[in-house]
Amino acid sequence: MKTGLFASVLGVVLISVSATPSTAKAAPGGADLILTDARVYTLRWGEPARDGKPAPDAPTTNGKWHPDAAAVAIRGGKIVYVGSDKGALALRGKRTRVIDLNGATVIPGLVDSHTHFVELGAKLESVDLTDVATEAQAVALVAERAKSVPKGEWIFGAGWDEGAWANRYPDKQQLSAAVPDHPVVLRSLHGFAIWTNQAALDAGKITKASPVPVGGEMRLAPDGQPGGLFLNRAATMIEAAVPPEPQAVVARHALKGLGQMATDGFVAVHEAGVGAQAMAALQQLEDQNRLPIRVYALLSLRDPPLMRQWIARGPDRDSDSMLVTRAVKAYYDGALGSRGARLLADYADKPGHRGISGDGYGFDRDLAKAAMKAGFQLGIHAIGDAGNREVLDFLEAEFKADPGTAQGRHRIEHAQVVSPEDQPRFARLGVIASMEPPHAVEDKTWAQDRLGPQRILGAYAWRTLRRDGARLTFNADNPGSDHSIFYGLHAAITRQDKQLQPAGGWYPEQRLTIEETIRAYTNWSAYAAFREDQTGIIAKGRWADLTVMDIDPFALAGSAPEKILAGRILATIVSGKVVYQR
Structure with a gap:
C-alpha cells in the first residue's frame, strides 16, 4: 500500500x-x-x-x-x-x-554554518518585530502582547532593523507610555542594539551614572537619563539586567529552534557563541538523545570561565556525535548598520567616526590565543575593512609564532567589508570566509551610504573571494535573517531581494553559480566543521544526511531563478x- x-x-x-x-x-x-x-x-x-x-x-x-x-x-x-x-x-x-x-x-x-538557534527558539515565543517599519507599529505589537502577560513579567521582542532604523532610532518614551507595568526588552535584527522601556531600566537599576562598556553607546534622553536605546556592546548592560532563564526554558528554546531548522531542511547547524547555560542545556539534550539535528558548537569567548574549562579539557575530537564542541566564537568589531564596524577610513555618512574593534570591543587576545593553542578553531566576527584586516593580522602573527595553529581552519564570520589588499590573504592564510547571502540583499538600501561608492566594491564580495581562492561557507546568522534555503540560494545567484530588486542584481558581478551556492551550504560547510570525509556529498559510506525539496534549483537557476523562492522542503x-x- x-x-x-x-x-x-x-x-x-x-x-x-x-x-x-x-x-x-x-x-x-x-x-x-x-x-x-x-x-x-x-x-x-x-x-x-x-x-x-x-x-x-x-x-x-x-x-x-x-x-x-x-x-x-x-x-x-x-x-x-x-x-x-x-x-x-x-x-x-x-x-x-x-x-x-x-x-x-x-x-x-543542508548546513547553516552560523546560527543562533536558541535565540531563534526564544524569538518564536517573543513579539516578532521582523519587517516592522515604524516605532509606533512596534509599540502597538508590544502593547497588545502586554494585555495577556501578568503585570510585572518581562516581555521580549526581536527583529527591528538597527541598520534601516539607524537615522531614526527609537527611545523609551512611546514604549514606556504604552507598556508601563512590564519590563520590555526588544532586541534588534542582528543583535547590535536593544530598545527598552523605563520599567526595564528600573529593573536593571540603570541610570546615567551606570558604566557603559567600551565599544558601546547608551543613548541619553534630554533630561540626561538613559533614553532606552543601547548600541553595540552597551547591549550587554540590558542583557545583564534580565533575570536568567531556567535551564529547562533554555532547553525548550533550543529544541524549538532546532525543530524549526529541521523543518526548513537543515541537517546540521553551527551555533555561534554558546555560553555556559546554553552549553549545559545542549549537553543535557544530547544525553537524553533529544537533539533532532547535528549541532556544531562554537563556545563564546565572552564567557571566560567556560572557556578556561574547555581549554583545560581540549576540543571534542569526534565528528559524529550529535553535539560536537571544537570551535570558539569571538567578536572583534560591531555591525555596519549601527556604525559599530571598524573601518579604515571614516564612515561616509558620519565623518570623524570609524567604529571600534579589538581590545576596545572586548576581544580577549590572550584567551583567543590559548584556545588556538589548545586546538580550537576560532570563528571571529569581523565586519569592517579595518576589523577584517586586524583579524587577519592577528591570525597571521599567531600562525608565525606557533605554526601548528595554522591548521585550525579558522574562520572570519561575516567577512563583510574587505579591502582589495586583504582579499587574497584569506586564501593565503587558509582562513574560511563564513558569509550570509541574505545580508547583502537586506543591507543594500543603506550599505553604500555607510561606505561610499568605492569601498562598497569590497563588501559582500563572494565572487572576489572565490576568485582569489578563499574557502567559503554560507549561512543566515539567524534569527537576524530569514534562514530559508530558497531565499539564500536566490540571493546568492541573483543578488536580488524577495521582491526581485534591483533589476539585474545589486553589484551582480559578485554573484555565485547555483552549484557554488549549494556547495557553500553543504560540502563546503562540512569542511568548515572538519567533516568533509563524513558528509557533504551523497556517496556510499557517507552519513545519510539528506534534504528533499519540491523544486530543482539547479534547473531553475538557469531558466527561472525567481521560482526558487517558492520552493518547499519535503523531508529532512x-x-x-x-x-x-x-
Whole structure:
C-alpha cells in the first residue's frame, strides 16, 4: 500500500511510502530506507573552477544541469547505494521502508554554518518585530502582547532593523507610555542594539551614572537619563539586567529552534557563541538523545570561565556525535548598520567616526590565543575593512609564532567589508570566509551610504573571494535573517531581494553559480566543521544526511531563478532517520 505524504505548490509532487514503519530494522543485508524516483544531485563530481565553471565531470549537458542519480539506499545511518531505482530496490528487505519521491530533488543535507538557534527558539515565543517599519507599529505589537502577560513579567521582542532604523532610532518614551507595568526588552535584527522601556531600566537599576562598556553607546534622553536605546556592546548592560532563564526554558528554546531548522531542511547547524547555560542545556539534550539535528558548537569567548574549562579539557575530537564542541566564537568589531564596524577610513555618512574593534570591543587576545593553542578553531566576527584586516593580522602573527595553529581552519564570520589588499590573504592564510547571502540583499538600501561608492566594491564580495581562492561557507546568522534555503540560494545567484530588486542584481558581478551556492551550504560547510570525509556529498559510506525539496534549483537557476523562492522542503533526513516530513 502507498500513502501520499506531500503535495507541491509548483505542480504535483507526491511522495509515497511503502513497506514498514520507519522504526523497523532492515532484514540482514537489506536497507533500512530507500528513496526512489528522485532527482539526486550528489556533488561527488569535481569542484567548480574559481570563476564558477563546472568541473569536466559535472552532470551538465550544453550548459544545463541534470541529476546524476535517481535513488539512494540507507542502512545503519549511512548511505549504502547511490544510483538507479533498480539498483537501490535490489537492497530491499522485508522491513525496508521505501519512499517514492515522484521526481522530488535530493541534495546533500543542508548546513547553516552560523546560527543562533536558541535565540531563534526564544524569538518564536517573543513579539516578532521582523519587517516592522515604524516605532509606533512596534509599540502597538508590544502593547497588545502586554494585555495577556501578568503585570510585572518581562516581555521580549526581536527583529527591528538597527541598520534601516539607524537615522531614526527609537527611545523609551512611546514604549514606556504604552507598556508601563512590564519590563520590555526588544532586541534588534542582528543583535547590535536593544530598545527598552523605563520599567526595564528600573529593573536593571540603570541610570546615567551606570558604566557603559567600551565599544558601546547608551543613548541619553534630554533630561540626561538613559533614553532606552543601547548600541553595540552597551547591549550587554540590558542583557545583564534580565533575570536568567531556567535551564529547562533554555532547553525548550533550543529544541524549538532546532525543530524549526529541521523543518526548513537543515541537517546540521553551527551555533555561534554558546555560553555556559546554553552549553549545559545542549549537553543535557544530547544525553537524553533529544537533539533532532547535528549541532556544531562554537563556545563564546565572552564567557571566560567556560572557556578556561574547555581549554583545560581540549576540543571534542569526534565528528559524529550529535553535539560536537571544537570551535570558539569571538567578536572583534560591531555591525555596519549601527556604525559599530571598524573601518579604515571614516564612515561616509558620519565623518570623524570609524567604529571600534579589538581590545576596545572586548576581544580577549590572550584567551583567543590559548584556545588556538589548545586546538580550537576560532570563528571571529569581523565586519569592517579595518576589523577584517586586524583579524587577519592577528591570525597571521599567531600562525608565525606557533605554526601548528595554522591548521585550525579558522574562520572570519561575516567577512563583510574587505579591502582589495586583504582579499587574497584569506586564501593565503587558509582562513574560511563564513558569509550570509541574505545580508547583502537586506543591507543594500543603506550599505553604500555607510561606505561610499568605492569601498562598497569590497563588501559582500563572494565572487572576489572565490576568485582569489578563499574557502567559503554560507549561512543566515539567524534569527537576524530569514534562514530559508530558497531565499539564500536566490540571493546568492541573483543578488536580488524577495521582491526581485534591483533589476539585474545589486553589484551582480559578485554573484555565485547555483552549484557554488549549494556547495557553500553543504560540502563546503562540512569542511568548515572538519567533516568533509563524513558528509557533504551523497556517496556510499557517507552519513545519510539528506534534504528533499519540491523544486530543482539547479534547473531553475538557469531558466527561472525567481521560482526558487517558492520552493518547499519535503523531508529532512539525519543519520537515515526522517526527522521532518511535510
